[in-house]
Amino acid sequence: MADISPLIAALKSALPPQQVLTDSDTLQASSHDTWPLSTKLKRLGCHDYQADVVVNVTGEQQIQQVLALATAHDTPVTPRGLASSVTGQPLPTRGGIVLDLSTMSQQREINTTNMTVEVSSGYNGGKLEDELQQMGWTLGHSPQSLYQSSVGGWLSTLATGQFSSYYGGIEDLITAYTVILASGEHIRLKASPRAAMGPDLRQLFIGAEGTLGVVTSVQLKIFPLPQTRLFDTLELPSVEAGLHIMREQAMAGLRPFLLRLYDAAEARHAMQNPQQPLPVMFIGTQGIDGVARAEMDALMAIIQRHGGRSLGCEGVQGWMQRRFDFSTVEKRLDTPGGYAETIEVAHNWDGIASLYHALVDILTPLAGEVLSHFSHVYPQGTSMYMILLGQEQDDRQAVEKLRRIWQETMNVCLAHNAELSHHHGGGLIRSPYARQSLGSAHLLLRRVKQALDPNAILNPGKLGL
Protein backbone atom coordinates (compact mmCIF):
# COMPACT_ATOMS: atom_id res chain seq x y z
CA MET A 1 0.00 0.00 0.00
CA ALA A 2 1.09 3.58 -0.69
CA ASP A 3 2.57 5.76 2.07
CA ILE A 4 -0.28 6.32 4.55
CA SER A 5 1.29 9.29 6.37
CA PRO A 6 -0.22 12.04 4.12
CA LEU A 7 -3.68 10.58 4.81
CA ILE A 8 -3.05 10.45 8.55
CA ALA A 9 -1.86 14.06 8.48
CA ALA A 10 -4.98 15.06 6.53
CA LEU A 11 -7.23 13.20 8.99
CA LYS A 12 -5.53 14.92 11.92
CA SER A 13 -6.07 18.33 10.43
CA ALA A 14 -9.72 17.64 9.53
CA LEU A 15 -10.71 16.05 12.87
CA PRO A 16 -9.63 16.62 16.47
CA PRO A 17 -6.23 14.82 16.41
CA GLN A 18 -7.06 12.78 19.54
CA GLN A 19 -9.73 10.99 17.47
CA VAL A 20 -7.11 9.75 14.99
CA LEU A 21 -5.26 6.81 16.57
CA THR A 22 -2.12 5.10 15.32
CA ASP A 23 -0.69 3.56 18.50
CA SER A 24 0.20 -0.10 18.18
CA ASP A 25 -2.27 -1.36 20.84
CA THR A 26 -5.21 0.25 19.05
CA LEU A 27 -4.06 -0.97 15.64
CA GLN A 28 -3.53 -4.52 16.94
CA ALA A 29 -6.97 -4.49 18.56
CA SER A 30 -8.48 -3.55 15.18
CA SER A 31 -7.25 -6.89 13.87
CA HIS A 32 -9.69 -8.81 16.09
CA ASP A 33 -13.38 -9.09 16.82
CA THR A 34 -15.12 -11.77 18.91
CA TRP A 35 -14.68 -14.51 16.31
CA PRO A 36 -13.24 -17.50 18.18
CA LEU A 37 -10.65 -18.18 15.48
CA SER A 38 -9.49 -14.56 15.68
CA THR A 39 -9.33 -14.82 19.48
CA LYS A 40 -6.99 -17.81 19.12
CA LEU A 41 -4.84 -15.91 16.61
CA LYS A 42 -4.61 -13.02 19.07
CA ARG A 43 -3.27 -15.44 21.70
CA LEU A 44 -0.64 -16.48 19.15
CA GLY A 45 0.35 -12.84 18.57
CA CYS A 46 -0.97 -12.92 14.96
CA HIS A 47 -2.58 -9.59 14.07
CA ASP A 48 -2.83 -10.07 10.32
CA TYR A 49 -5.54 -7.58 9.43
CA GLN A 50 -4.44 -4.41 11.16
CA ALA A 51 -5.72 -0.97 10.32
CA ASP A 52 -3.18 1.74 9.54
CA VAL A 53 -5.28 4.20 11.47
CA VAL A 54 -8.38 4.00 13.68
CA VAL A 55 -10.68 7.02 13.61
CA ASN A 56 -13.16 7.56 16.44
CA VAL A 57 -15.98 9.50 14.85
CA THR A 58 -18.63 11.42 16.78
CA GLY A 59 -21.13 12.40 14.06
CA GLU A 60 -22.21 12.36 10.43
CA GLN A 61 -20.10 15.28 9.32
CA GLN A 62 -16.93 13.58 10.54
CA ILE A 63 -17.91 10.37 8.72
CA GLN A 64 -18.33 12.37 5.51
CA GLN A 65 -14.91 13.98 6.04
CA VAL A 66 -13.25 10.58 6.59
CA LEU A 67 -14.90 9.07 3.51
CA ALA A 68 -13.87 12.03 1.35
CA LEU A 69 -10.25 11.74 2.47
CA ALA A 70 -10.27 7.95 2.05
CA THR A 71 -11.55 8.36 -1.51
CA ALA A 72 -8.95 11.01 -2.30
CA HIS A 73 -6.18 8.76 -0.94
CA ASP A 74 -7.69 5.56 -2.39
CA THR A 75 -7.68 3.92 1.04
CA PRO A 76 -10.09 1.28 2.43
CA VAL A 77 -12.51 2.14 5.23
CA THR A 78 -13.91 -0.56 7.50
CA PRO A 79 -16.83 0.44 9.73
CA ARG A 80 -16.71 -1.02 13.23
CA GLY A 81 -19.46 -1.03 15.85
CA LEU A 82 -18.76 -2.89 19.10
CA ALA A 83 -16.83 -5.71 17.36
CA SER A 84 -19.01 -8.52 18.71
CA SER A 85 -18.99 -10.12 15.26
CA VAL A 86 -18.11 -13.81 15.49
CA THR A 87 -17.08 -14.17 11.84
CA GLY A 88 -14.45 -11.46 11.28
CA GLN A 89 -16.84 -8.94 9.71
CA PRO A 90 -15.16 -5.73 10.99
CA LEU A 91 -11.55 -6.81 10.35
CA PRO A 92 -9.72 -4.54 7.90
CA THR A 93 -8.43 -7.11 5.42
CA ARG A 94 -6.53 -4.48 3.44
CA GLY A 95 -5.54 -2.18 6.27
CA GLY A 96 -6.43 1.48 5.81
CA ILE A 97 -8.95 3.19 8.09
CA VAL A 98 -11.09 1.54 10.73
CA LEU A 99 -14.05 3.83 11.34
CA ASP A 100 -15.02 3.34 14.98
CA LEU A 101 -18.74 4.13 15.29
CA SER A 102 -19.04 3.22 18.96
CA THR A 103 -17.81 6.74 19.74
CA MET A 104 -20.75 8.40 17.93
CA SER A 105 -22.59 10.87 20.16
CA GLN A 106 -25.43 9.00 21.85
CA GLN A 107 -28.65 10.51 20.44
CA ARG A 108 -32.00 8.95 21.36
CA GLU A 109 -35.53 9.95 20.39
CA ILE A 110 -38.59 8.00 21.57
CA ASN A 111 -42.06 8.35 20.01
CA THR A 112 -44.48 6.31 22.13
CA THR A 113 -47.44 7.27 19.92
CA ASN A 114 -45.89 5.72 16.83
CA MET A 115 -44.07 3.16 18.99
CA THR A 116 -40.58 3.85 17.65
CA VAL A 117 -37.19 4.82 18.98
CA GLU A 118 -34.40 6.39 16.92
CA VAL A 119 -30.78 6.20 18.04
CA SER A 120 -27.34 6.88 16.65
CA SER A 121 -25.85 3.75 15.13
CA GLY A 122 -23.13 3.29 17.77
CA TYR A 123 -25.69 3.05 20.58
CA ASN A 124 -25.15 0.01 22.80
CA GLY A 125 -28.15 -2.30 22.38
CA GLY A 126 -28.30 -3.40 26.01
CA LYS A 127 -28.17 0.18 27.26
CA LEU A 128 -31.08 1.06 24.97
CA GLU A 129 -33.14 -1.96 26.06
CA ASP A 130 -32.55 -1.15 29.76
CA GLU A 131 -33.62 2.47 29.20
CA LEU A 132 -36.76 1.38 27.35
CA GLN A 133 -37.70 -1.21 29.95
CA GLN A 134 -37.57 1.45 32.66
CA MET A 135 -40.29 3.24 30.67
CA GLY A 136 -42.39 0.08 30.17
CA TRP A 137 -41.21 -0.67 26.62
CA THR A 138 -38.98 -3.21 24.90
CA LEU A 139 -37.20 -3.50 21.56
CA GLY A 140 -38.21 -7.16 21.34
CA HIS A 141 -34.73 -7.73 19.87
CA SER A 142 -32.62 -9.72 22.28
CA PRO A 143 -29.49 -11.27 20.80
CA GLN A 144 -27.22 -13.14 23.19
CA SER A 145 -24.77 -10.27 22.58
CA LEU A 146 -27.36 -7.60 23.54
CA TYR A 147 -24.95 -5.78 25.88
CA GLN A 148 -21.91 -6.04 23.60
CA SER A 149 -23.36 -5.03 20.22
CA SER A 150 -24.50 -1.76 18.62
CA VAL A 151 -27.75 -0.92 16.86
CA GLY A 152 -25.84 -0.11 13.64
CA GLY A 153 -24.12 -3.48 13.95
CA TRP A 154 -27.49 -5.24 14.23
CA LEU A 155 -28.68 -3.60 11.02
CA SER A 156 -25.43 -4.31 9.19
CA THR A 157 -25.35 -8.00 10.12
CA LEU A 158 -29.03 -8.95 9.70
CA ALA A 159 -29.04 -9.87 13.36
CA THR A 160 -31.78 -11.73 15.15
CA GLY A 161 -32.69 -12.23 18.77
CA GLN A 162 -33.70 -14.98 21.16
CA PHE A 163 -37.39 -13.98 20.96
CA SER A 164 -37.53 -13.85 17.17
CA SER A 165 -40.47 -16.26 16.91
CA TYR A 166 -42.63 -13.47 18.37
CA TYR A 167 -40.92 -10.23 17.27
CA GLY A 168 -39.06 -11.26 14.11
CA GLY A 169 -35.47 -10.52 13.14
CA ILE A 170 -33.94 -7.06 12.87
CA GLU A 171 -35.27 -6.83 9.29
CA ASP A 172 -38.80 -6.86 10.77
CA LEU A 173 -37.98 -4.33 13.46
CA ILE A 174 -36.34 -1.48 11.53
CA THR A 175 -38.69 1.27 10.38
CA ALA A 176 -36.13 3.79 9.06
CA TYR A 177 -32.43 4.59 8.99
CA THR A 178 -29.83 6.96 7.67
CA VAL A 179 -26.76 5.92 5.73
CA ILE A 180 -23.82 7.77 4.24
CA LEU A 181 -22.50 6.47 0.94
CA ALA A 182 -18.83 6.26 -0.01
CA SER A 183 -19.44 9.44 -2.05
CA GLY A 184 -20.46 11.24 1.16
CA GLU A 185 -24.12 11.46 0.08
CA HIS A 186 -26.62 11.32 2.91
CA ILE A 187 -29.57 8.93 2.39
CA ARG A 188 -32.70 8.40 4.49
CA LEU A 189 -34.64 5.15 3.99
CA LYS A 190 -38.07 4.85 5.58
CA ALA A 191 -41.54 3.33 5.42
CA SER A 192 -43.96 4.90 7.87
CA PRO A 193 -45.77 2.61 8.58
CA ARG A 194 -45.56 0.91 5.13
CA ALA A 195 -44.77 2.20 1.65
CA ALA A 196 -45.21 0.89 -1.89
CA MET A 197 -43.25 3.45 -3.89
CA GLY A 198 -40.80 1.27 -5.77
CA PRO A 199 -38.72 -1.58 -4.36
CA ASP A 200 -38.19 -1.73 -0.61
CA LEU A 201 -34.80 -0.05 -0.63
CA ARG A 202 -34.63 -0.31 3.15
CA GLN A 203 -33.45 -3.89 2.69
CA LEU A 204 -30.37 -2.80 0.74
CA PHE A 205 -28.04 -2.07 3.63
CA ILE A 206 -29.52 -4.61 6.07
CA GLY A 207 -26.88 -7.33 6.26
CA ALA A 208 -24.47 -5.47 3.95
CA GLU A 209 -21.69 -5.72 6.57
CA GLY A 210 -20.53 -2.18 5.96
CA THR A 211 -19.68 -2.88 2.31
CA LEU A 212 -22.23 -0.43 0.82
CA GLY A 213 -22.39 2.53 3.18
CA VAL A 214 -22.04 3.71 6.77
CA VAL A 215 -25.21 3.62 8.86
CA THR A 216 -25.45 6.64 11.15
CA SER A 217 -28.85 6.34 12.84
CA VAL A 218 -31.56 3.70 13.09
CA GLN A 219 -35.27 3.89 13.93
CA LEU A 220 -36.67 0.73 15.51
CA LYS A 221 -40.09 -0.46 16.60
CA ILE A 222 -40.80 -0.59 20.32
CA PHE A 223 -43.40 -2.76 22.07
CA PRO A 224 -45.12 -2.46 25.47
CA LEU A 225 -43.65 -4.92 27.97
CA PRO A 226 -45.83 -8.05 27.96
CA GLN A 227 -48.46 -8.34 30.68
CA THR A 228 -47.86 -12.05 31.20
CA ARG A 229 -45.10 -14.51 30.43
CA LEU A 230 -45.56 -18.27 30.87
CA PHE A 231 -42.80 -20.88 30.66
CA ASP A 232 -42.24 -24.61 30.57
CA THR A 233 -39.41 -27.10 30.00
CA LEU A 234 -40.17 -30.29 28.08
CA GLU A 235 -38.25 -33.50 27.65
CA LEU A 236 -38.72 -35.01 24.19
CA PRO A 237 -38.12 -38.50 22.81
CA SER A 238 -35.97 -37.28 19.89
CA VAL A 239 -34.71 -34.28 17.93
CA GLU A 240 -37.13 -35.27 15.17
CA ALA A 241 -40.08 -35.03 17.58
CA GLY A 242 -38.93 -31.53 18.51
CA LEU A 243 -38.67 -30.48 14.85
CA HIS A 244 -42.20 -31.78 14.21
CA ILE A 245 -43.45 -29.73 17.15
CA MET A 246 -41.74 -26.60 15.83
CA ARG A 247 -43.26 -27.07 12.40
CA GLU A 248 -46.75 -27.89 13.65
CA GLN A 249 -46.94 -24.93 16.00
CA ALA A 250 -45.92 -22.68 13.08
CA MET A 251 -48.60 -24.29 10.95
CA ALA A 252 -51.13 -23.64 13.73
CA GLY A 253 -50.20 -19.95 13.67
CA LEU A 254 -48.92 -19.88 17.27
CA ARG A 255 -46.42 -17.20 18.28
CA PRO A 256 -44.51 -18.36 21.36
CA PHE A 257 -41.81 -15.78 22.17
CA LEU A 258 -39.48 -18.59 23.18
CA LEU A 259 -39.04 -21.90 21.39
CA ARG A 260 -35.67 -23.58 21.76
CA LEU A 261 -34.97 -27.23 20.98
CA TYR A 262 -31.72 -28.72 22.31
CA ASP A 263 -30.36 -32.08 21.26
CA ALA A 264 -29.40 -34.37 24.16
CA ALA A 265 -25.74 -33.24 24.06
CA GLU A 266 -26.59 -29.56 24.47
CA ALA A 267 -29.54 -30.28 26.78
CA ARG A 268 -26.99 -31.44 29.37
CA HIS A 269 -25.47 -27.92 29.30
CA ALA A 270 -28.77 -26.04 28.96
CA MET A 271 -30.23 -27.93 31.94
CA GLN A 272 -26.92 -27.85 33.85
CA ASN A 273 -27.48 -31.56 34.35
CA PRO A 274 -24.73 -33.89 33.04
CA GLN A 275 -27.18 -36.81 33.34
CA GLN A 276 -29.91 -35.30 31.12
CA PRO A 277 -30.57 -38.23 28.76
CA LEU A 278 -32.90 -36.79 26.11
CA PRO A 279 -33.49 -33.64 24.02
CA VAL A 280 -35.18 -30.74 25.76
CA MET A 281 -37.37 -27.87 24.61
CA PHE A 282 -37.74 -24.49 26.34
CA ILE A 283 -41.02 -22.74 25.61
CA GLY A 284 -42.56 -19.41 26.55
CA THR A 285 -45.73 -17.57 25.59
CA GLN A 286 -46.55 -13.96 26.34
CA GLY A 287 -49.02 -11.13 25.91
CA ILE A 288 -52.42 -10.37 27.37
CA ASP A 289 -53.01 -12.95 30.07
CA GLY A 290 -55.77 -14.91 28.30
CA VAL A 291 -53.86 -15.01 25.01
CA ALA A 292 -50.63 -16.21 26.65
CA ARG A 293 -52.55 -18.97 28.46
CA ALA A 294 -54.47 -20.07 25.37
CA GLU A 295 -51.24 -20.22 23.32
CA MET A 296 -49.52 -22.22 26.05
CA ASP A 297 -52.40 -24.71 26.13
CA ALA A 298 -52.40 -25.07 22.34
CA LEU A 299 -48.62 -25.52 22.26
CA MET A 300 -48.71 -28.10 25.06
CA ALA A 301 -51.33 -30.10 23.18
CA ILE A 302 -49.00 -30.32 20.16
CA ILE A 303 -46.03 -31.21 22.37
CA GLN A 304 -47.92 -33.98 24.18
CA ARG A 305 -48.98 -35.48 20.87
CA HIS A 306 -45.28 -35.89 20.08
CA GLY A 307 -44.44 -37.55 23.39
CA GLY A 308 -43.21 -34.45 25.27
CA ARG A 309 -43.12 -34.52 29.07
CA SER A 310 -43.05 -31.42 31.27
CA LEU A 311 -40.04 -31.01 33.56
CA GLY A 312 -41.43 -27.80 35.11
CA CYS A 313 -40.20 -24.23 34.78
CA GLU A 314 -36.81 -24.47 36.47
CA GLY A 315 -34.75 -25.37 33.39
CA VAL A 316 -36.10 -22.60 31.18
CA GLN A 317 -36.07 -19.99 33.93
CA GLY A 318 -32.44 -20.81 34.74
CA TRP A 319 -31.62 -20.27 31.08
CA MET A 320 -33.50 -16.93 31.05
CA GLN A 321 -31.13 -15.78 33.83
CA ARG A 322 -28.02 -17.00 31.99
CA ARG A 323 -29.03 -16.17 28.45
CA PHE A 324 -26.31 -13.57 27.81
CA ASP A 325 -23.57 -15.80 29.21
CA PHE A 326 -20.83 -16.78 26.73
CA SER A 327 -18.34 -18.02 29.32
CA THR A 328 -18.23 -21.70 28.20
CA VAL A 329 -16.79 -20.56 24.87
CA GLU A 330 -14.62 -17.81 26.37
CA LYS A 331 -13.04 -20.09 28.97
CA ARG A 332 -12.23 -22.73 26.38
CA LEU A 333 -10.60 -20.16 24.10
CA ASP A 334 -8.61 -18.82 27.01
CA THR A 335 -7.06 -22.27 27.66
CA PRO A 336 -3.80 -23.11 25.84
CA GLY A 337 -4.78 -25.45 22.99
CA GLY A 338 -8.47 -25.15 23.86
CA TYR A 339 -10.87 -24.33 21.07
CA ALA A 340 -14.53 -23.45 20.72
CA GLU A 341 -16.68 -22.31 17.82
CA THR A 342 -20.30 -21.37 17.22
CA ILE A 343 -21.78 -21.91 13.76
CA GLU A 344 -25.37 -21.19 12.75
CA VAL A 345 -27.04 -22.33 9.55
CA ALA A 346 -30.64 -22.82 8.41
CA HIS A 347 -32.72 -25.20 6.35
CA ASN A 348 -36.29 -25.95 5.33
CA TRP A 349 -38.37 -28.52 7.19
CA ASP A 350 -37.77 -31.17 4.54
CA GLY A 351 -33.98 -30.96 4.94
CA ILE A 352 -33.24 -29.93 8.51
CA ALA A 353 -33.17 -33.37 10.18
CA SER A 354 -30.80 -34.89 7.63
CA LEU A 355 -28.61 -31.76 7.78
CA TYR A 356 -28.44 -32.10 11.57
CA HIS A 357 -27.35 -35.74 11.42
CA ALA A 358 -24.82 -35.10 8.63
CA LEU A 359 -23.23 -32.21 10.53
CA VAL A 360 -23.07 -34.07 13.83
CA ASP A 361 -21.51 -37.09 12.05
CA ILE A 362 -18.84 -35.07 10.27
CA LEU A 363 -18.01 -32.81 13.23
CA THR A 364 -17.94 -35.40 16.01
CA PRO A 365 -14.40 -36.58 15.12
CA LEU A 366 -13.26 -32.92 15.07
CA ALA A 367 -14.39 -31.80 18.52
CA GLY A 368 -14.69 -33.19 22.03
CA GLU A 369 -18.26 -31.97 22.20
CA VAL A 370 -20.73 -31.14 19.41
CA LEU A 371 -23.79 -29.37 20.80
CA SER A 372 -26.80 -28.40 18.69
CA HIS A 373 -29.94 -26.37 19.12
CA PHE A 374 -32.75 -25.01 16.96
CA SER A 375 -34.00 -21.66 18.19
CA HIS A 376 -35.40 -19.50 15.38
CA VAL A 377 -38.49 -20.93 13.80
CA TYR A 378 -40.31 -19.96 10.60
CA PRO A 379 -43.25 -21.51 8.76
CA GLN A 380 -40.81 -22.94 6.20
CA GLY A 381 -37.98 -24.14 8.44
CA THR A 382 -35.61 -23.35 11.26
CA SER A 383 -32.10 -22.28 12.20
CA MET A 384 -29.59 -24.77 13.55
CA TYR A 385 -26.83 -23.59 15.88
CA MET A 386 -23.82 -25.70 16.77
CA ILE A 387 -21.32 -25.17 19.53
CA LEU A 388 -18.06 -27.08 19.13
CA LEU A 389 -15.74 -27.52 22.11
CA GLY A 390 -12.37 -29.24 21.96
CA GLN A 391 -8.79 -29.44 23.14
CA GLU A 392 -5.57 -29.63 21.13
CA GLN A 393 -1.97 -29.67 22.27
CA ASP A 394 -1.37 -26.01 21.48
CA ASP A 395 -3.04 -22.93 20.04
CA ARG A 396 -1.57 -23.40 16.58
CA GLN A 397 -3.20 -26.83 16.29
CA ALA A 398 -6.40 -25.37 17.71
CA VAL A 399 -6.43 -22.78 14.90
CA GLU A 400 -5.98 -25.52 12.30
CA LYS A 401 -8.82 -27.51 13.85
CA LEU A 402 -11.13 -24.48 13.78
CA ARG A 403 -10.37 -23.87 10.09
CA ARG A 404 -11.15 -27.52 9.35
CA ILE A 405 -14.43 -27.34 11.29
CA TRP A 406 -15.55 -24.35 9.24
CA GLN A 407 -14.58 -25.96 5.96
CA GLU A 408 -16.38 -29.24 6.72
CA THR A 409 -19.48 -27.44 7.97
CA MET A 410 -19.76 -25.20 4.92
CA ASN A 411 -19.22 -28.14 2.56
CA VAL A 412 -21.96 -30.20 4.22
CA CYS A 413 -24.35 -27.23 4.08
CA LEU A 414 -23.60 -26.71 0.38
CA ALA A 415 -24.15 -30.40 -0.31
CA HIS A 416 -27.51 -30.22 1.50
CA ASN A 417 -28.54 -26.99 -0.23
CA ALA A 418 -28.89 -25.36 3.21
CA GLU A 419 -28.38 -21.67 4.08
CA LEU A 420 -24.73 -21.15 5.07
CA SER A 421 -25.53 -18.52 7.68
CA HIS A 422 -28.63 -17.82 9.73
CA HIS A 423 -27.51 -14.67 11.60
CA HIS A 424 -23.75 -14.39 12.15
CA GLY A 425 -23.21 -13.32 8.54
CA GLY A 426 -20.39 -13.81 6.08
CA GLY A 427 -17.43 -12.00 7.59
CA LEU A 428 -14.00 -13.27 6.71
CA ILE A 429 -14.69 -16.94 7.28
CA ARG A 430 -17.67 -17.23 4.94
CA SER A 431 -16.61 -14.66 2.35
CA PRO A 432 -15.13 -17.36 0.06
CA TYR A 433 -18.54 -19.07 0.03
CA ALA A 434 -20.61 -15.93 -0.68
CA ARG A 435 -20.85 -16.53 -4.42
CA GLN A 436 -22.00 -20.12 -4.02
CA SER A 437 -24.40 -19.18 -1.27
CA LEU A 438 -26.03 -16.27 -3.13
CA GLY A 439 -25.86 -17.92 -6.54
CA SER A 440 -26.95 -15.65 -9.38
CA ALA A 441 -27.94 -12.96 -6.84
CA HIS A 442 -24.23 -12.36 -6.22
CA LEU A 443 -24.11 -10.62 -9.60
CA LEU A 444 -26.75 -8.21 -8.32
CA LEU A 445 -24.69 -7.59 -5.20
CA ARG A 446 -21.61 -6.84 -7.33
CA ARG A 447 -23.62 -4.44 -9.52
CA VAL A 448 -24.98 -2.64 -6.43
CA LYS A 449 -21.46 -2.46 -4.99
CA GLN A 450 -20.13 -1.00 -8.22
CA ALA A 451 -22.86 1.65 -8.24
CA LEU A 452 -22.60 2.66 -4.58
CA ASP A 453 -18.90 2.20 -3.93
CA PRO A 454 -17.16 2.42 -7.33
CA ASN A 455 -13.68 2.64 -5.80
CA ALA A 456 -14.40 -0.38 -3.56
CA ILE A 457 -13.16 1.36 -0.44
CA LEU A 458 -15.82 0.07 1.99
CA ASN A 459 -14.94 -3.05 4.00
CA PRO A 460 -13.12 -4.89 1.21
CA GLY A 461 -12.83 -8.69 1.27
CA LYS A 462 -16.27 -9.39 2.71
CA LEU A 463 -19.31 -11.06 1.09
CA GLY A 464 -17.09 -12.18 -1.78
CA LEU A 465 -16.60 -8.55 -2.90
Ligand SMILES: Cc1cc2nc3c(=O)[nH]c(=O)nc-3n(C[C@H](O)[C@H](O)[C@H](O)COP(=O)(O)OP(=O)(O)OC[C@H]3O[C@@H](n4cnc5c(N)ncnc54)[C@H](O)[C@@H]3O)c2cc1C
Ligand atom coordinates in the same frame (compact mmCIF):
# COMPACT_ATOMS: atom_id res chain seq x y z
C1 LIG B 1 -21.58 -13.85 22.78
C2 LIG B 1 -22.15 -13.46 21.45
C3 LIG B 1 -23.46 -13.76 21.18
C4 LIG B 1 -24.03 -13.38 19.97
N1 LIG B 1 -25.34 -13.61 19.78
C5 LIG B 1 -25.94 -13.17 18.65
C6 LIG B 1 -27.34 -13.36 18.48
O1 LIG B 1 -28.04 -13.88 19.34
N2 LIG B 1 -27.89 -12.91 17.32
C7 LIG B 1 -27.14 -12.29 16.36
O2 LIG B 1 -27.69 -11.89 15.34
N3 LIG B 1 -25.81 -12.12 16.51
C8 LIG B 1 -25.20 -12.52 17.63
N4 LIG B 1 -23.85 -12.33 17.80
C9 LIG B 1 -23.07 -11.68 16.74
C10 LIG B 1 -22.95 -10.13 16.88
O3 LIG B 1 -23.20 -9.72 18.19
C11 LIG B 1 -23.91 -9.42 15.92
O4 LIG B 1 -23.53 -9.71 14.60
C12 LIG B 1 -24.00 -7.90 16.09
O5 LIG B 1 -25.06 -7.44 15.30
C13 LIG B 1 -22.74 -7.15 15.72
O6 LIG B 1 -22.86 -5.81 16.18
P1 LIG B 1 -21.55 -4.95 16.50
O7 LIG B 1 -21.95 -3.59 16.90
O8 LIG B 1 -20.69 -5.65 17.47
O9 LIG B 1 -20.87 -4.91 15.06
P2 LIG B 1 -19.37 -5.20 14.63
O10 LIG B 1 -18.98 -6.57 15.05
O11 LIG B 1 -18.50 -4.10 15.05
O12 LIG B 1 -19.50 -5.16 13.04
C14 LIG B 1 -20.20 -6.15 12.36
C15 LIG B 1 -20.31 -5.76 10.88
O13 LIG B 1 -21.17 -4.64 10.74
C16 LIG B 1 -20.50 -3.55 10.12
N5 LIG B 1 -20.97 -2.36 10.82
C17 LIG B 1 -21.09 -2.16 12.16
N6 LIG B 1 -21.64 -0.96 12.40
C18 LIG B 1 -21.87 -0.39 11.18
C19 LIG B 1 -22.45 0.84 10.76
N7 LIG B 1 -22.91 1.75 11.64
N8 LIG B 1 -22.53 1.12 9.43
C20 LIG B 1 -22.10 0.19 8.52
N9 LIG B 1 -21.55 -0.98 8.87
C21 LIG B 1 -21.45 -1.27 10.19
C22 LIG B 1 -19.03 -3.82 10.28
O14 LIG B 1 -18.27 -3.28 9.22
C23 LIG B 1 -18.99 -5.34 10.24
O15 LIG B 1 -19.00 -5.76 8.90
C24 LIG B 1 -23.24 -12.72 18.99
C25 LIG B 1 -21.91 -12.43 19.28
C26 LIG B 1 -21.36 -12.80 20.49
C27 LIG B 1 -19.94 -12.45 20.78
